[in-house]
Amino acid sequence: MNEIEKALLQKISGLHKIPSGAFNIRSNGKALKRQSSSDIEILPKEDGSGIDVIVKPNVKNKSVHIPVIITVGGLKDLVYNSFYIGENADVTIIAGCGIHNSTCNTSQHDGIHTFHLAKNSKVKYLESHIGEGEGSGGKILNPVTNIYMAEGSEMEMETIQIEGVTFTVRDTNAELLENAKLVITEKVMTSFSQKAKTNFNVKLLGKNSRAEIVSRSVAKDDSVQEFRSNIIGKNDCFGHVECDGILLGKAKIISVPKIDARSSEASLVHEAAIGKIAGDELVKLMTLGLSAEEAEKVIIQGFLMG
Numbered sequence: 321m322n323e324i325e326k327a328l329l330q331k332i333s334g335l336h337k338i339p340s341g342a343f344n345i346r347s348n349g350k351a352l353k354r355q356s357s358s359d360i361e362i363l364p365k366e367d368g369s370g371i372d373v374i375v376k377p378n379v380k381n382k383s384v385h386i387p388v389i390i391t392v393g394g395l396k397d398l399v400y401n402s403f404y405i406g407e408n409a410d411v412t413i414i415a416g417c418g419i420h421n422s423t424c425n426t427s428q429h430d431g432i433h434t435f436h437l438a439k440n441s442k443v444k445y446l447e448s449h450i451g452e453g454e455g456s457g458g459k460i461l462n463p464v465t466n467i468y469m470a471e472g473s474e475m476e477m478e479t480i481q482i483e484g485v486t487f488t489v490r491d492t493n494a495e496l497l498e499n500a501k502l503v504i505t506e507k508v509m510t511s512f513s514q515k516a517k518t519n520f521n522v523k524l525l526g527k528n529s530r531a532e533i534v535s536r537s538v539a540k541d542d543s544v545q546e547f548r549s550n551i552i553g554k555n556d557c558f559g560h561v562e563c564d565g566i567l568l569g570k571a572k573i574i575s576v577p578k579i580d581a582r583s584s585e586a587s588l589v590h591e592a593a594i595g596k597i598a599g600d601e602l603v604k605l606m607t608l609g610l611s612a613e614e615a616e617k618v619i620i621q622g623f624l625m626g
Contacts, residue, residue: 321347324391328418332448333387343385344371349397360384360411370400370432373413377406377438385414388431393423393457398430405473407438416448419459419485426458426486434466437473437500445477451484458486465492469500471526477504482624483511490518496557498526506535507624510543510571520549524557524586533561538620539571550578553586565594566623568616 321329325347329335342360345352354371356362359379363372373384390397405411417429437443451459467475481488494502502522510516522531531551539545551559565573577590597619610618 321352322391324420325389328389328391328420328450329387331450332389332416332418333385333414335385335387341383342373344373345385346388346399348390348392349395357382365400369398370402373401373403375403375405375409375411377408379406379409379411381410383412383414387415388417388429390417390419390421390427390429393421393427393455394425396428398432400432401434403433403435403443405435405437405441405443408440409438410442412444412446414446416446416450417461418448418450419452419461421451421453421457421459422455423457424455426460428458428460428462430462430464432464432466435468435475437467437469437475439470440472441470442474443476445475447477447479449479449481449485449488451486459484461485461488463488463490467492467494467502469494469496469502471497472499474501475503477502479505480507481516482507482509483514485510485516486514488516490516492520494522494531496522496524496526496529496531499528500526501529502531504531504533506533507537508535508545509538509540509620509624510545511540512543513541514543515545516543517546518548520551520561522549522551522559524551524553524559525555527555527557529555529557531559535563536624537563537565537573538568538624539565539573540568542570544572544574546574546576548576548578549590550580551588551590552580552582553588554582556583556585557587559586559588561590563590563592564623566620567594567596
């Protein structure tokens with residue numbers, strides 16, 4: 321890997337070198353390097369369109385890295401990755417994509433990830449998206465996450481996209497059975513004329529199933545963000561969605577909530593708040609010696625970290 325590729329890899333996955341254990345690194349539309357372990361098997365799909373990640377039952381405290389990097393213009397990359405998490409397993413999956421585009425041609429990565437969580441399994445899923453490079457070509461990332469959660473399974477999903485991505489549509493679909501729990505934290509920042517759309521569709525099918533979704537967004541300049549959520553409760557369940565946004569410049573944030581209780585025992589809540597940075601917050605930090613720009617960055621960072 322060259323220096324640009326190494327830097328991208330570190331930013332989206334925290335890797336400074338090829339890791340030990342199971343991993344799959346994809347670069348410019350092709351598998352760069354792949355390795356399985358005794359607990360986690362990574363197999364290429366027969367048609368070459370992606371990978372299957374198989375985590376054996378009862379595996380504990382293991383991780384797998386599956387980053388994607390793109391450093392050329394004019395590439396449209398599409399992958400289908402499937403994850404099969406064995407019963408009682410507990411694993412961390414680090415994904416994400418970084419695009420460095422210094423050309424006038426658009427580069428795009430669409431990743432369709434499907435998770436199958438067996439009974440009482442646990443997954444922590446971390447996904448970071450980055451766009452960089454001074455070329456005029458677009459940097460497009462369209463992640464789709466499909467989640468099927470068996471009885472007693474748990475999934476914690478953290479997604480981060482901090483500027484640089486020209487356009488993105490982020491779709492997350494989930495179905496939860498009895499006692500399953502899904503926690504999602506999303507952080508998105510856009511600037512200039514960038515656009516970001518997020519769609520959450522969650523079905524709480526089983527008794528005592530639970531979903532908690534928190535989205536924090538910052539829209540700057542002329543950028544536009546759109547957040548849509550649809551939570552369906554079909555049993556004695558709990559669903560909570562919180563969407564908070566900060567506007568700077570002429571940016572726009574649209575929040576469209578939908579909660580659909582199909583059982584008298586379903587408890588569903590949606591909260592949304594969109595506004596500008598309070599002037600007194602800026603003044604307070606500026607009295608400590610920060611410039612207005614520095615104070616703004618501190619407030620934004622604190623907001624996103626939540």
